[in-house]
Every structure is written in structure tokens, then in C-alpha cells.
Amino acid sequence: MWHSRRATEALNIRYPIIQGPFGGGFSSSDLVAAVSNAGGLGSFGAHNLTGDQIRSVVAEIREKTDKPFALNLWVSVVDEGGHGLTGPEYVAALEAFAPFYEELGISAPPPPENHIENYEEQVKALIEARPDVFSFVFGIPSVDVLARCRTAGIKTMGAATTVAEAKALEAAGVDIILATGLEAGGHRPSFLKAAEESLVGTLPLVPQVRDAVSVPVVAAGGIGDARGIKAAFALGADAVQLGTAFLACAESNATDAHRDWLFDNASDDTVLSRVFTGRLARVKRNRFTESAPAPLPFPLQAWFTGVMKNTAAKVGQHDLASLYAGQGSPLLKHRSVEALMTALLAELDPQFLKSQNPIMETDNV
Numbered sequence: 532m533w534h535s536r537r538a539t540e541a542l543n544i545r546y547p548i549i550q551g552p553f554g555g556g557f558s559s560s561d562l563v564a565a566v567s568n569a570g571g572l573g574s575f576g577a578h579n580l581t582g583d584q585i586r587s588v589v590a591e592i593r594e595k596t597d598k599p600f601a602l603n604l605w606v607s608v609v610d611e612g613g614h615g616l617t618g619p620e621y622v623a624a625l626e627a628f629a630p631f632y633e634e635l636g637i638s639a640p641p642p643p644e645n646h647i648e649n650y651e652e653q654v655k656a657l658i659e660a661r662p663d664v665f666s667f668v669f670g671i672p673s674v675d676v677l678a679r680c681r682t683a684g685i686k687t688m689g690a691a692t693t694v695a696e697a698k699a700l701e702a703a704g705v706d707i708i709l710a711t712g713l714e715a716g717g718h719r720p721s722f723l724k725a726a727e728e729s730l731v732g733t734l735p736l737v738p739q740v741r742d743a744v745s746v747p748v749v750a751a752g753g754i755g756d757a758r759g760i761k762a763a764f765a766l767g768a769d770a771v772q773l774g775t776a777f778l779a780c781a782e783s784n785a786t787d788a789h790r791d792w793l794f795d796n797a798s799d800d801t802v803l804s805r806v807f808t809g810r811l812a813r814v815k816r817n818r819f820t821e822s823a824p825a826p827l828p829f830p831l832q833a834w835f836t837g838v839m840k841n842t843a844a845k846v847g848q849h850d851l852a853s854l855y856a857g858q859g860s861p862l863l864k865h866r867s868v869e870a871l872m873t874a875l876l877a878e879l880d881p882q883f884l885k886s887q888n889p890i891m892e893t894d895n896v
């Protein structure tokens with residue numbers, strides 16, 4: 532067997548390959564369904580959605596696949612100081628952002644109100660929608676939420692950036708632990724200490740988490756091809772989660788320009804920065820990461836950068852857009868889920884190419 536069966540059994544999937552969820556509008560039901568239909572686990576990042584939007588996304592996914600999939604939320608939705616601004620603080624923030632708004636010809640956003648996602652409403656909708664897996668970052672859901680998931684038959688998967696976080700997740704009764712190294716694209720979802728004090732690479736993190744917990748462990752961060760997957764299994768992972776490699780597929784909601792940049796060798800130039808949302812994230816280094824004013828606490832910073840980064844992405848002005856990417860992106864070669872899964876499995880599974888119509892069958896694990 533080329534992989535441990537603990538995670539495939541726990542998740543009821545054929546192959547131990549999980550498509551990482553993407554918040555911020557980068558997820559799509561097409562991507563989730565394509566990965567799940569190919570025998571992996573598709574995931575939808577729902578942290579920007581309302582309860583009603585979560586219900587309709589789940590219905591959309593279920594029209595496209597009857598295979599297991601994951602929904603993902605951010606457990607903590609506001610950092611200290613991120614609730615709001617006084618009038619003078621709002622004026623000062625606008626002054627700092629004004630040159631960027633002017634350059635793009637956009638109006639400044641109104642004072643931040645309703646800028647904090649309603650986690651309680653999201654989690655209620657999620658449990659009602661009963662995805663097969665609830666994956667989450669930035670904390671541990673309450674005892675009550677975890678118990679309701681158990682009753683509803685929803686598996687839980689929580690992200691750890693340190694061994695201490697992995698132990699805390701296991702102690703709370705979380706079913707599966709994602710060990711995510713600093714190479715990963717997107718946000719660093721640390722919750723016990725500041726993200727800057729929790730920067731462990733995938734190579735040392737995975738075996739330490741493996742030794743520290745007994746539940747299945749999923750490795751993430753910097754995995755760009757089958758060699759990375761083999762390495763993760765050698766380190767003791769039961770499954771892998773790939774984010775950037777799936778973001779680069781046509782089925783994701785990334786812009787074409789973002790995708791093209793991921794396939795460019797220059798995509799090795801990423802940086803961990805708080806400038807886009809107020810939380811630390813791995814993005815393309817650009818003029819904004821290098822010259823933005825000191826960031827406001829999350830999610831205030833996201834409120835002020837929202838229209839700016841979306842407009843910049845739309846008009847192809849990449850020096851002000853948030854192009855998320857992991858450190859494995861220069862390894863990427865495949866532009867569709869089918870091509871990516873086929874290439875990975877052909878290298879990982881000696882039986883794969885011998886089977887007929889292999890990625891469409893989900894029985895006979």
C-alpha cells in the first residue's frame with residue numbers, strides 16, 4: 532500500500548489527497564466536485580459566506596457530486612482591536628490608504644460596519660447542511676459545536692501550526708489534524724501564539740505532530756508534486772492537503788492572471804505579510820507588501836484593502852493585488868484537476884494506470 536488507510540477510511544475517500552479550502556472567493560463548487568469525483572476530498576472555503584450562502588453553495592456542490600466533501604470556516608473572526616474604529620482613527624486609516632485608492636480610481640470604503648463575519652450563523656448553517664467534513668482554522672470550535680458535528684455525523688479536521696496546537700485539537704476531540712507548515716499559501720492559522728512565533732516548516736512539523744497525537748494527521752504546506760506527497764507519507768502523514776496546486780487548476784476561482792503567475796518561475800518570490808488582511812499570509816511579494824502602511828488588526832485591514840485588491844486583480848495590476856501562493860508553486864505543471872490528479876496518482880500508485888477509468892471509480896479502495 533503506497534499510503535496509510537487511516538485517513539481514507541476516516542474521510543470515506545479513495546485517495547488520501549485533500550484539496551485545500553480557499554476563502555476570499557477563490558473556492559468554487561466546480562473545483563470541489565472535480566476533486567471529490569476524482570477520489571480525493573474537495574473543500575470549499577466558506578468563511579466569507581453568510582448562512583444562506585453556505586446553504587446554497589452546499590446545494591450547488593451536491594448537484595455536481597455525491598462524493599464526500601469538506602466545508603471550511605475560520606473559528607476566530609476578529610483579532611484584538613479589530614472590532615471598529617473611532618472617527619479620527621477612520622480618517623487616519625483613509626489618509627494612509629488614499630494614494631492606493633486614487634491610483635486605482637476607486638472610492639474609499641464607508642466606515643467599517645458589519646465587517647465581522649457571523650461565525651455562529653455560519654456554523655449553524657454548516658451543521659444543518661451536513662457536509663461530510665468540517666475543516667477549520669484559527670482555533671478550536673466549542674465543545675457544543677464539536678458535539679453537534681459528532682451527532683450529525685460530520686468529521687472534524689482542525690489546523691495546527693505547532694505541536695502544542697495539535698495536542699490542544701486532539702484533547703478537544705477533533706477527529707483529524709492538519710499539520711500546516713510555513714511554506715503553505717494563504718494565511719498562517721496559528722491560534723495559541725502569534726503566527727510569527729509559530730513558524731515551523733512542514734518537514735519538522737509533520738513528524739513531531741505524528742509523534743504527539745494518535746488521530747490521523749494530514750500534511751500541508753509546500754507540496755507541489757508527487758515527490759512532496761511521498762515525503763509527507765515518509766514523515767508519518769496519513770494524507771496530504773494541497774492548496775496552491777489546486778488553486779492553479781482552471782476549476783478554481785482564481786483569476787487567469789493569478790494562475791499564469793503561479794506557473795511562472797517568478798512565483799518563488801513570496802512573503803509572509805499582514806498587509807492584506809491584518810493576519811499573516813503567504814502572498815506574492817509586491818509593491819503593496821513592501822510599502823503598505825502598518826496594518827490594522829484583522830478584519831479591519833481586510834475592510835480597507837478589499838476593493839483595492841479586487842480592482843487591482845481585475846485590471847491586472849499585480850503590484851497591488853493579493854496573489855496568494857505557497858512555496859511549492861514553481862513545481863506546478865498541471866492546469867486541470869483531472870491532469871493534476873492523474874499525474875500525482877500515476878507516480879504514487881503502481882496500480883493506478885493499470886485500472887480502467889481509474890479516477891472516476893470510488894469503490895475498491
Ligand SMILES: Cc1cc2nc3c(=O)[nH]c(=O)nc-3n(C[C@H](O)[C@H](O)[C@H](O)COP(=O)(O)O)c2cc1C
Pocket residue numbers: 550551552553554555557576577578603604666667668690711714715716717718751752753754772773774775776778855856857858859
Ligand atoms: C488563496 C488561498 C486561500 C486559502 N484560504 C483558506 C481558508 O479559507 N481556510 C483554510 O483552512 N485554508 C485556506 N488556505 C490554505 C489551503 O487550504 C492549504 O492548506 C494550503 O494552501 C496548503 O499549502 P500549499 O498552498 O503550499 O499547498 C488558503 C490557501 C490559499 C492559497
